[in-house]
Amino acid sequence: MAEVRQGLKYSKDHDWVRAEGNVAYIGITDYAQSSLGDIVFADGEPADSVLSAGGEAGVVESVKAASDVCTPVSGTVLEVNPVILDDPAQINAAPYETWMVKLTLADKGELDALMDASDYEAYCGSL
Secondary structure, rough: OOOOOOOEEOOOOOOOEEEEEOOEEEEOHHHHHHHHOOOEEEEEEOOOOOOOOOEEEEEEEEEEOOEEOOOOEEEEEEOOHHHHHOOOOOHOOOOOOOOEEEEEEOOHHHHHHHHHHHHHHHHHHHH
């Protein structure tokens, strides 16, 4: 079973969100990174990009496939994590420490529509 962290919010697209005030960090879950395999490239939408919930926040490419990373919340990108640009394998090694994009939340209420850790564990168990 993939690791699921408490204190984060999760989407059905296997993305996680860590909100700190009006700032949100977006990354892919342990389930997603293990499904993808060894990640060889990652990038995020550039700073000042305005993202809508469900829209593309970035991309990850593995030895198996390329996959869009969708943001579960709306907001304006503050930065792309430089770690993923230099060493995308860090997403495999530490998926919950290695965020992809940091953004200013447009609507904190969108977090309420996402799953908590126990709901996400149940969702992954049903796949």
